[in-house]
Amino acid sequence: MPPDVATSPFEEVLRSAVRGEVYSDPATRGLYATDASHYQQQPRVVAVPRDEADVVTALKIAHEHRVPTTARGGGTALSGQSFGPGMVIDCSKFMNQVLEINAEEGWARVQPGVVRDQLNxxxxxxxxxxxxxxxTSSRATVGGMIGNNSSGTRSMVYGKTIDHTLSCRVALADGTVLECGPMDDEAWQRRAAGGDGVDPREAEVYRGVRDLVNRHQDAITAKFPRVMRRVSGYNLDEFVDGAGYCGPIGPRADAIAPDAHRTWNLSNLIVGSEGTLGVLLEAKLRLTPLPHATAVxxxxxxDDLASLAAVPTINTHNPSAVELLDRSVLREAKVNPATKDMATWIKGDPAAVLLTEFFGDTPEDVATKARTFADAMRNQKVGYAHPLLLEHSQQHDAWETRKLGLGLISNVKxxxxxxxFVEDACVPVEVLPEYIGGLQAKCCELGIGYSMYAHASVGVIHFRPAIDLHRDDHREAMQQIAEYAFTQVQKHGGVFAGEHGDGIVRGGFIPRTFGPELYDAFVRLKTLFDPRHLMNPGKIIDSPSMTDPKLLRYGSQYRVAEVSSQFHYRDQGGFRLAVEQCNGVGACRKLGSGTMCPSYMATRDEKDTTRGRANALRLAMSGQMGGDTADDDSELTVQAMTTALGGDAVHEVLDLCLSCKACKSECPNAVDMAKLKAEATQMRHNQHGIPLGAKLIGRMPDASRFMFGPFAWIGKTLDRLPPYRVLFEKLTGIDRRRPLPAFASLHLHSLLKQRPAQEPAAGAKTVVLFNDTYTNTMEPHLGLAAIDLLEGxxxxxVLANAGCCQRPRLSKGLLKEAKILGQHTLRNLDVYAQQGWPIVCLEPSCASALKDDLPDLIEDEALGRRVAEYVTMIDVFLQAEGVQLRSKYPDVLLHGHCHQKALFGTKAIRQLADAMPNTTCEEVDAGCCGMAGSFGYEHHDLSEQIGEDRLFPAVRDAVAQGKTVVACGISCRHQLHDFLDVEAKHWVETVEPAPESE
Incomplete structure (x- = not known):
């Protein structure tokens, strides 16, 4: 999104001095106003620095103008730490490099924007x-993990981020840069005295920390909670021997024993400070050997409380992790598109499971540990089933389901x-049943449902009361539950923040957690580092109420008008709730895996995530696209909201969405941004008219009847003329460098007439082939191949001859037309559905339109449901039928179309290939090809960049090895042809019925 005109001297100076990007437009500010918490605060400006010099420059300018600053990584914080009222600094786009790795000494030096999984x-x-x-490791940045002192599933082995942070470089609010690393008493004293040429400001910090620790040493020893997972307040206990010690756990167990002298290291204060002391510029991290083998x-x-009661016994077996998932999570996992294929390890309908992992030196060794453990649990009658997951793929499925626990909880209609808001409490494992049982009783008393999951091994159960934050009574219940939970945590000697940090949701409890003396010490420490209190204000120190209506995303000030929509959004309960389905967890920011979101993987811009787009729609829908919430109901008219949803700001945010539908399956909240984009695009058409390019592409099925056959040569000839391409680009937005798809000289029906008729065997099962527009007029040979395969x-x-699936119109936001014509198509298909005939598709985007989009678009819900039940992909149908096939090509590289992976998966093709002799089928680990219908024709360079992320290199390697590339999507095949000159094949071209002898 291009920077807008500066509106203040501060922004003007910042824009001129920072080499990176600076934004102050309402849309971008709105995208950075939230994280994964239920809070929101509009920043004044967003800065995206190129390097640490940019960060220092921006800080100096903000300090001079007294503008608060908040550093932000992936924006995945659950407690409301990663936004603020002034300047938000986003280091994730440019400052994301691994600078140095020293494997011999076991450390790495990284920039703050490096994503944890990318580093690993x-x-x-x-x-x-x-x-x-x-x-959140697929998108959590190291800077965010340090700011929050993150831990995770295996903290009973690895501890917290503080245990792996050796040193760091930090910029203070005034731009002073501190080198924070380990040193002995003598070196610390020299720095505090200003020796060795130390900057006076740096000396002041070292001197102040020393004096503060010495003054409050007794209180630090007495008052810091003695639980390993404390991530509340500032880590003053790191400078006092024995303070907060809770037993030999984690990689520094020997170093932090009560009789050991701790090394002075200022980085221990930076870790867990939530950006309130300074902005991280660089970190030196401890590296740990990977486990040799694992088993689960x-x-x-x-009974869920019985599962918690078993934790102390289970911990005696020295597991590396013990993770709880309750019934609500498990049931959702079985049906959620993101997890249903991974949830086969769930046996029956348990109230809870404990995923118990073991490390070992060899697969045999760890398998023995797991079996011994399972036998012990059975002998002690702990649990009713104890399946072992010994294969890597099995464990991956279980842990991925666990990682998506937050989304599975919130993905409800x-x-x-x-x-x-109480999910982060840490209590001793021995009192878990009592603590959680009390919380359950409190919720039942208030009529509030709940669910829970996570780190049973260390007493951190993510307990989630089911709250509607739009309601006053539910917000009051939230406060009551939080107060009850806090008193119980204090009673049991725990801590309220055991993983996700204080932020807004728990910051207000810090004074009661640590007492007045230590809280005063925290205030003094904050003032020492940040005299003007400009760094991430309202976090740890002077935190607002957790129910402050000005900060709640869905507080009393939040209002929306009921906007009329074309889709019904039946699964979510309407358009508004479909938009609000995004909870900000940020799975769409992952890199190097999956498909969602392909444009973000290329641009690294927040606006190009599903989260960014959902936020833009929510802001427009609620009258906040101008920056602040509307003050009175008169501003929240349906017309005003519809105008905002179809306006330039929303259009710009949605522009680079490829409508790949990956979010429908990979987002744990199943946000279908393709559908929401189409809706907003129709609203834009209502206001501004339909652009010529949208008309030509959206209505291409209508035009195709005139473009094939005798007239096909006209399009082919024109497409070779450069002046025509230039003119066509100006009129339609289709890049002149893209050759347009050619129409065939013969229609599928014409080819069928030339083909000898095949008489089916008596009693043969009838299958309907959906002959889509592409098959009819562009690639009729695929239709013949499919018919040959099915008949063989x-x-x-039976050819469906039902009309277009309306995918072209859907992709261009021509929903009013698609609704009328799509209902006609579904009625034609219903003739077959009512006879129980399977309707198989060749093109994944057509199958997704018929099975997913049109049924939710048309008014006749029963009609859509009937047809959708019988629509499937041809490979899925044949695999389910148990047919035996053989491949025409020995070595195949499979690339799945985005819609294919989102709704149907590629498992059927792979399973069919596994049953074929002398055949290998490798699926490329790549996301979207970058074409996505017309997207690649309109965004040539970005389309190429997306393809180069993973797909193009894999295809080049495969072709060099003589493999055949298979891609079921016409867009994918065109993309590979245009950029790599590779002729990929549809799957139906590559297989044939196996002879009975085989």
Whole structure:
């Protein structure tokens, strides 16, 4: 999004001095106003620095103008730490490099924007990793993990981020840069005295920390909670021997024993400070050897409190992790598109399971540990089922389901969602049943549902009361539950922030947690580092109420008008709730895996995530696109909201969405941004008219009847003329460098007439082939190949001849037209559905339109449901039928179309290939190809960049090895042809019925 005109001297100076990007437009500010918490605060400006010099410059300018600053990584904080009222600094786009790795000494030097999983991908060949493993590791930045002192699933082995941070470089609010690393007493004293040429400001900090620790040493020893997972307040206990000690756990167990003298290290104050002391510029991290082998035993329970009561016994077996998932999470996991294929390890309908993991030196060794453990649990009658997950793929599925726990809890229809406000408490494991049982009783008393999951091994259960934050009574209940939970945590000697930090949701409890003396010490420490209190204000010190209506995303000030929509959004309960389904967890910011969001993987811009787009729609829908909430109901008219949803700001945010539908399956909240984009685009058309390019592409199926056959040569000839391409680009937005798809000289029906008729065997099962526009007029040979395949397998094939699936219109936001014409198509298909005939598709985007989009678009819900039940992909149908095939090509590289992976998966193709002799089928680990219908024609360079992320290199390697590339999507095949000159094949071209002898 291009920077807008500066509106103040501060912004003007900042824009001129920072080489990176600076934004102050309402839309971008709105995207940075939230994180994964239920809070919101509009920043004044967003700065995206190129390097640490940019960070220092921006800080100096903000300090001079007294503008607060908040550093932000992936924006995945659950407690409301990563936004603020002044300047937000986003280091994730440019400052994301691994600067140095020293495998021999076991450390790495990184910039703050490095994503944890990306760092570990570089370290894996060396047998090392950065060990803290929060569930958000696919998008959590190291800077954010340091700011929050993250831990994760295996903290009973690896401890917290503080245990893996050796040193760091930090910029203070005034731009002073501190080198924070380990030193002995003598070196610390020299710095405090200003020796060795130390900057006076730096000396002041060292001197002040020393004096503060000495003054409050007794209180630090007495008052700091003695639980390993404390991440509340400032880490003053790191400078006092024995303070907060809770037993030999984690990699520094020997170093932090009560009789050991701790090394002075200022970085220990930076870790967990939530950006309130300074902005991280660089960090030196401890690296840990990867475990040689792992195994998991899933202990199933009929009672959730019984599962918690078993934790102390389970911990005696020295597991590396013990993770709880309750019934609500498990049931959702079985049906959620993101997890249903991974949830086969769930046996029956348990009230809870404990995922119990073990480390070992060899697969045999760890398997023995797991089996011994399972036997012990059975003998002690702990749990009713104890399946072992010994294969890597099995464990991956279980842990991925666990990682998506937050989304699985909140992915329910309606506004009542599991909310994060008491989920971070840490209590001794021995009192877990009592503590959680009390919380359950309190929720029942208030009529509030709940769910829970996470770190049973260390007493951190993510307990989520089901709250509708739009409601006054539910917000009051939230406060009551929080107060009750806090008193119980204090009673049991725990801490209210055991992983996700203080932020806004728990900051107000800090004075009562630590007492007046230590809280005063925290205030003095904050003032020492940040005299003007400009760094991330309202966090740790002077925190507002957790129910402050000015900060709640859905507080009393939040109002929306009921906007009329074309889609019904039946699964979510309407358009408004479909938009609000995004909870900000940020799974769409992952890199190097999956498909969602392909444009973000290329641009690294927040606006190009599903979260960014959902936020933009929510802001427009609620009258906040101008920056602040509307003051009175008169501003929240349907017309005003519809105008905002179809306006330039929303259009710009949605522009680079490829409508790949990956978010429908990869987002744990199943946000379908393709559908929401189409809706907003229709609203824009209503206001501004339909652009010529949208008309040509959206209505292409209508035009195709005139473009094939005798007239096909006209399009081919024109497409070769440069002047025509230039003119066409100006009129339609289709890049002149893109050759347009050619129409065939013969229609599918014409080819069928030339083909000898095939008589099906008596009693043959009838299958309907959906002959889409592409198959009819562009690639009729694929239709013939599909018919040959189906008939060869013994089926009677009927061509649907039902009309277009309306995918082109859907992708261009022509929803009013698609609704009318799509209902006609579904009625034609209903003739077959009512006879129970399977309707198989060749093109994944057509199948997704018929099965997913049109049924929710048309008014006749029953019609859509009937047809959708019978629509499937041809490979899925044949695999389910158990047919035996053989491949025409020995070595195949499979690339799945985005819609195919989102709704149907590629498992059927791979399973069919596994049953074929002398055949290998490798699926490329790549996301979107970058074409996505017309997207690649309109965004040539970005389309190429997306393809180069993973797909193009893999295809080049495969072709060099003589492999055949298979891609079922016409867009994917065109993309590979245009950029790589590779002729990919549709799957139906590559297989044939196996002879009976085989």
């Amino acid at each position: 991908a570089e370290l894996k060949p060396l047998g090392l990793h950065f060990a803290p493993d929060p569930a 035993c899933v202990v199933h329970f009929d 309606g506004p009542v969602k599991g909310q994060a 397998c013994g089926y009677r094939v």
